Amino acid sequence: DTxxxxxxxxxxxxxxxxxxxxxxxxxxxxxxxxxxxxAKKPPELMxxxxxxxxxxNESVPSRFSPECPNSSLLNLHLHALQPEDSALYLCASSxxxxxxxxxxxxxxxxxxxxx
Amino acid sequence: TQLLEQSPxxxxxxxxxxxxxxxxxxxxxxxLQWYRQEPGxxxxxxxxxxxxxxxxxxxRLTFQFGDARKDSSLHITAAxxxxxxxxxxxxxxxxxxxxxxxxxxxTIIP
Numbered sequence: 001d002t003x004x005x006x007x008x009x010x011x012x013x014x015x016x017x018x019x020x021x022x023x024x025x026x027x028x029x030x031x032x033x034x035x036x037x038x039a040k041k042p043p044e045l046m047x048x049x050x051x052x053x054x055x056x057n058e059s060v061p062s063r064f065s066p067e068c069p070n071s072s073l074l075n076l077h078l079h080a081l082q083p084e085d086s087a088l089y090l091c092a093s094s095x096x097x098x099x100x101x102x103x104x105x106x107x108x109x110x111x112x113x114x115x
Numbered sequence: 116t117q118l119l120e121q122s123p124x125x126x127x128x129x130x131x132x133x134x135x136x137x138x139x140x141x142x143x144x145x146x147l148q149w150y151r152q153e154p155g156x157x158x159x160x161x162x163x164x165x166x167x168x169x170x171x172x173x174x175r176l177t178f179q180f181g182d183a184r185k186d187s188s189l190h191i192t193a194a195x196x197x198x199x200x201x202x203x204x205x206x207x208x209x210x211x212x213x214x215x216x217x218x219x220x221x222t223i224i225p
Contacts, residue, residue: 004157031211042203042215043158050211090157094211102211103148106157 004107006091012113015081021110023074023091031055032074033104034066035090043090049074081114088112117142119206119216127222131193136202136219138187144206147180147187148213152201194223 004025013019023032031050035043048056049068063085065077074091088111092104119140128134138147146165150158162171164180164187171178175198177190187204204216 033211040201040218040220042218045212048211056212088155092157102146102207102213103160103163104205104213105160106150109155109157111155 004091004093004105006089006107006110008110009108010111010113012115013078013081014115015083017081018077018079020078021076021089021091021112023076023107024072025093025105026072027093027105028071029093029095029105030071031094031102032068033090033092033094034064034074034076035092036085037088037090037109047076078112081112083114086112086114117144117206117208117214119204119214121202121204121216121219123219124217125220125222127224128194129224130195134191134194134221136189136191136221138189138204138216140185140206140214142206142214143184144214145184145209146207147184148205148207149178149187149189150203150205152203153199158201158203194221196223196225199223 007022033048034046037043045058046060047066052068063080067075088109090109091107094102094104122137148163149161152158162178167182167184169180175192179188199222202219205213
């Protein structure tokens with residue numbers, strides 16, 4: 001199984017709502033990632049979890065809160081977002097630390113619209 | 116700060132033609148990956164190269180890693196409409212973080 005799944009596929013939320021994005025992988029990967037991608041731009045890294053611990057936070061605003069309940073699951077909790085946060089949110093996973101290459105496998109993304 | 120510049124930014128060619136996309140940096144990377152992304156979907160890994168001068172072929176796609184491991188190219192022979200998409204190179208530095216290139220949007224006209 002080389003699939004990363006993400007739910008929901010689409011999400012529309014108001015600026016006062018609280019919602020969560022979910023990501024799951026069953027490849028035994030120990031690193032999981034959240035990216036934000038605006039139209040016609042490359043993905044921008046937000047967070048990295050390595051062995052279920054937060055290892056990288058790219059100075060992301062606190063209205064985005066990641067959570068890694070176990071090695072297969074990754075959540076992104078959203079609260080008090082702004083319209084400029086509308087984007088495609090991508091989850092990815094990669095193999096264990098200690099390797100030279102970290103080939104990342106991406107999910108299909110969640111298209112988020114903040115109204 | 117590591118940067119990866121891709122060229123061209125946009126490319127539109129007829130079916131059957133050949134093309135090359137370039138990915139350049141002033142930084143050395145331990146690995147270089149190429150992804151293709153279709154609209155509304157996540158990037159799909161095409162190939163990883165790790166050795167300077169390495170060449171890998173995937174059907175009509177040929178990937179090369181520069182000798183100094185600072186640049187890479189993707190050559191497509193006899194392009195087909197199914198090759199349409201956003202092509203992204205990404206450099207690895209031996210940790211979890213990838214540096215993504217600026218992207219090349221390729222359109223193949225039937």
